Amino acid sequence: MCRIKTATYRSGLSHVAVQHARVLGIMATLAVLSACSLAPGERMVQPPTLPVSNTDDGQATGAQQVPITDITLATVQQLRQQQPTVVSGGANDLTPLFGDAGPYKIGPGDVLQITVWDHPELAAALGQPIGPTRAADPTLGFVVDHEGNVQFPYVGSLHVAGESTEEVQRRISGDLGKVMVKPQVTVRIASFRASQIYIDGEVRAPGSQSINDIPMTLTEAINRAGGFAPTADQGRVVIVRGDKTYFVDVAQMLHNNQNPSKIVLQNGDLLRVEAREDYGVYVMGEVNKPATVLPMRNGKLSLADAISQAGSINPTSADAKQLYVIRGGPDKQPQVWHLDATSPVSMLLAKQFELEPKDVVYVDAGGLVRFSRVLDLLLPLINAGLTGAIIAK
Structure with a gap:
């Protein structure tokens, strides 16, 4: 049983x-x-479709095809031609920023040091410090008032705003010559307080900088702020003047043999250096170190640079024939590029293919994986x- x-x-x-x-x-x-x-790529007979919103309430009213374009030498050249390489014309015309810096013009708030030689009694007009001084206190001298006038003995009220020190010196000498014999006058600016710019972003010492007798060019402003920080994106420097914003690619200007010192800043300008971390690219899929990679210091990032920063393609799990670059946004036309990374020429194409901020680089897995x-x-x-x-x- x-x-x-x-x-x-x-x-x-x-x-x-x-x-x-x-x-x-x-x-x-x-x-x-x-x-x-x-498995994506060449096996796909029809390109994918994505819903596109055409109404204000965000509802999709239709479908839009997003074709997959192979990355070839012609594709790279076409994308390179679409990149702006000039500083004049277009929506980002930098022509108003260029100019020749002339002599410093006196303005309200400046402190003048006026010396009449062989007349020590006029030295008392400079004043004497009363009590302890602070960093914000003006230097001893003649302060230009808010209307641009300065008071000096035997001369009275003198309008000096908008004039150079040489012009003010000649005017005071002429007025004192009415009561003195050949007066010797020296005029210099003891404290520059009339004009300043503001520097923000990825510089070593952000803050306000006073405009003095040294022309405040773009390179001078960055040098006064301690230079670019290691996290700075030298390809994205923003200058705000009034109600207009200008985007300056310093690295591209140097590449095109254009001197950034030709850009002269004015009173009230805001200079901001963007951070590289704000313009990263997402590398996903079968790479050794999926991450958000940052552009180089010149603001550029090629497909080869992105793959290299992500630890290269994983040889044991990746299908190197299926490498994609996905680009799109709320206000951009969606685009997808495909690269067969098994070809010896592919790395040359990847080195020349420039990525844009927020692009997605995706490496697909092999079928067996x-x-x-x-x-x-x-x-x-x-x-x-x-x-x-x-x-x-």
Whole structure:
């Protein structure tokens, strides 16, 4: 009796194993077929479609095809021609920023030091410090008032705003010549407080900088702020003047043999140096170190640079033929580029293909790797089901 039961149990177990093998074979076949059918790239017969919103309430009113374009030498040259390389014309015309800096013009708030030689009694007009001084206190001298006037003995009120020190010196000498014999007058600016600019962003010492007798050019302003910080994007320097904003690519200007010192800043200008971390590119998929990679210090980032910063393509799991660059945004036309990274020429194309901020670089996995990952998900369920069947039996 016991032998009959044992045989029956073994027969049932064998039947369960056979059923398990059949189920596993069917699921493996389906997984292989599905993995092959989902592989992107050249296997795709029709390009994907994305809904596009054409109404104010954000509802999609239609569908728009997003074709996949292969990265070739012609594609790289076409994209390079679309990049702006001039500083005049267009929406970002930098012509108003260029000019020749002349002599410093006196303005309200400046402190003048006026010396009349051989007349020490006029030195008392400079004043004497009263109590401890602070950094914000003006230097001893003649302060130009808000109307641009200055008071001096034997001369009275003199309007000096908008004039150079040489012009003021000649005017004071002429007025003092009416009461003195050949007066020798020296005029210099003891404190520059009339004009200043504001420097913000990725510089070593951000803050306000006073405009003095040294022309406040773009390079002079950056040098006074301690130079670019290591996190600075030298390709994205913003100058705000009044109600207009200008975008200056310092690295590109140097590449084009254009001197940034020709850009002269004015009173009230805001200079901001953008950070590289604000213009990163996302590298995903089968790379060794998926991450958000940052552009170089000149603001440029090629596809080869992005792959290199992500630790290169994973040789054990990636399908190097399926490398994609996905570009798009709320106000941009979606675009997808494809590169076969197995070709020897592909790295040359990747080096010349310039990425834009917020681009997505995606490296797809190989078919066998995806099949293996599907099995990794299914096998625990199959094993659990088999174990439950054995226990129930």
